[in-house]
Amino acid sequence: MTDIKNKSNESKNNFRAEALVEDIPDKIIRRLPHYYIQLKNMMQKDIEYVSSEQLAKIMGFSSSLIRRDLSHFGQFGKKSYGYDVNCLYENLQLILGFGYEKTMIILGAGFLGRALANNKSYSERGYVLKGIFDKDPAIIGLEFNDIKVMDVELAPDFISRLEIDVAALAVPAEEAQKTAEMLVRAGIKGIWDFTETPVEVPDDIILIEQNMNDGLCKISCKLAQKKQSSR
Amino acid sequence: MTDIKNKSNESKNNFRAEALVEDIPDKIIRRLPHYYIQLKNMMQKDIEYVSSEQLAKIMGFSSSLIRRDLSHFGQFGKKSYGYDVNCLYENLQLILGFGYEKTMIILGAGFLGRALANNKSYSERGYVLKGIFDKDPAIIGLEFNDIKVMDVELAPDFISRLEIDVAALAVPAEEAQKTAEMLVRAGIKGIWDFTETPVEVPDDIILIEQNMNDGLCKISCKLAQKKQSSR
DNA sequence: TAGATTGTTAATCGATTAACAATC
DNA sequence: TAGATTGTTAATCGATTAACAATC
Structure with missing residues (x-):
């Protein structure tokens, strides 16, 4: 059972990739590793926050698409700050299943x-x-x-x-x-x-x-x- | 068998892939080799005509899609007969550029x-x-x-x-x-x-x-x- | 507060499918 | 002629983009 209803309570929590999402469209799955790679680069440069607009510039997608893609899995962004690079990276790792052997x-x-x-x-x-x-x-x-x-x-x-x-x-x-x-x-x-x-x-x-x-x-x-x- | 056809004079020229078509969408290009492979199989089985419906069954696409894809390059079909396997094969070869080194x-x-x-x-x-x-x-x-x-x-x-x-x-x-x-x-x-x-x-x-x-x-x-x- | 940026809803674009008149 | 099947136009579906209210 996916009780997505009680979101308000957990909404402070950063780590929770709701990747329970049954069927992620293949089109989106294909983009996820590319987000992942960019975020890794940013972590190495000690960048803490990135906006969908900045990501869009680097990757050649529209910022809308990025926000929409990510919203499939939960709410990772902070309004007026953008996305916490580290947090988003960890979540993508979870969604992509890189974390386990x-x-x-x-x-x-x-x-x-x-x-x-x-x-x-x-x-x-x-x-x-x-x-x-x-x-x-x-x-x-x-x-x-x-x-x-x-x-x-x-x-x-x-x-x-x-x-x-x-x-x-x-x-x-x-x-x-x-x-x-x-x-x-x-x-x-x-x-x-x-x-x-x-x-x-x-x-x-x-x-x-x-x-x-x-x-x-x-x-x-x-x-x-x-x-x-x-x- | 449907060999009633080797009739019509060359007036109805079979070979003319109007592949001048500037930009074939990538989605279509990706399907062309698969048509090509199926047609090759059919030639080896001496099948002379194939309808979009028959192709659709084999390939798992809709017959509409097949007719639409092919119509990008010219009119290869014969109403009420379907497509001349050999002719379509040769045309696809031309479109795909397999014919020249x-x-x-x-x-x-x-x-x-x-x-x-x-x-x-x-x-x-x-x-x-x-x-x-x-x-x-x-x-x-x-x-x-x-x-x-x-x-x-x-x-x-x-x-x-x-x-x-x-x-x-x-x-x-x-x-x-x-x-x-x-x-x-x-x-x-x-x-x-x-x-x-x-x-x-x-x-x-x-x-x-x-x-x-x-x-x-x-x-x-x-x-x-x-x-x-x-x- | 004023500015920035999210998450989401509405509009647009493109690709697939359905429908059908034309015609062999 | 009657049946079959194309090529194409209209309808539908899905994905992307634009717009914007919510809010940090």
Whole structure:
């Protein structure tokens, strides 16, 4: 039960991201990390307060949009002062779920899988890499980022035993669907999909398509437009 | 089968993608490759005509949307028959610019750069990989996908001499902006950016951010929501 | 107090969907 | 002809922006 009614009492409290908000529109979710990054910068510069107008200038959004986005999660601002940088940062961290540990594995230890293994950015977001899996005997046993590649046969047990949250799917397209089904059966909660085929999973599994093909197509299309208009 | 049609003289020319259309909204561009893929499948199954309704079922869009999207580029359909699969495919190829050769180089031959070098999908989209560059002497000279890694110092001359269209930017974040500026000076037309910092380029340069961080943040946010709602 | 800035409501803009006349 | 399906116009939906009362 979300009793949003008794807001007046708690309204002094700074820390309370009402992120209970059932469904944050994807459009908003996409902007949140960018607010987060800006606020981090400001904290490092010891800026204590920032107005929606100032943020808007830096980020290229309208100040209305920023105020509206943030109002989805509670009332973080102080009238005539703006937003408390530190407080807003902490709340965004909560909303984005960076604050608590999420476990991750990588499926497929080709070059892409290895690139992911060496990527530092997810530890900043609260992800901890727990395992890397491949089916190629020549690759099993190699070590990347201090983690030994395991046989993919061992993955289902590994996932359910360690209650792994997220799997980065970096296997060849032919194996994408099969592997995804294995992950779902084993109890994975989210799949970060780098394959080039569309993968079908049940509705309750979080699926993020990190589709590289779309980017390539977009560039190609825009080059074609350019070529035509310059003729 | 509906082969009643190979009739009408070339007076009703099939090939004419009026893609002169100045600015195709990004929302539409993103859907075009998906139409393209479906049509390719249909060609392989020797399907000659497809209605917007049939396409809609397969792709999960509304038939209205499909008709509207396609109408941006000309009138490809035949009333009461639907769309000529082959004709529509060829036109989409034209609009998406897959038909003509685009040259590409890769900047940064770490694991990510190598993954890109081995990726087959861009040759299907008309891209030809012409070079790979890195600044690390230990990497220069290695070969990936039959292409030797060159010293990044040689890149500017290489780009302008061969009139390279697109550069995949897979260098460390610290070097992203500097490298992008070099690319622009050398005359690159598009940048496919895999770095994790925002890169600034002039307006006339096509910039596609293949941002992996956003995907990670989205999963994290959705996991946090799930966690909360299950409590 | 006067000025600043929020949170929110109303207006606008853009994208999707529904409806339908045209026509094969 | 009767049925099917387009291309396009009108209606709806959702997201962004403008405006402003509340208030620090």
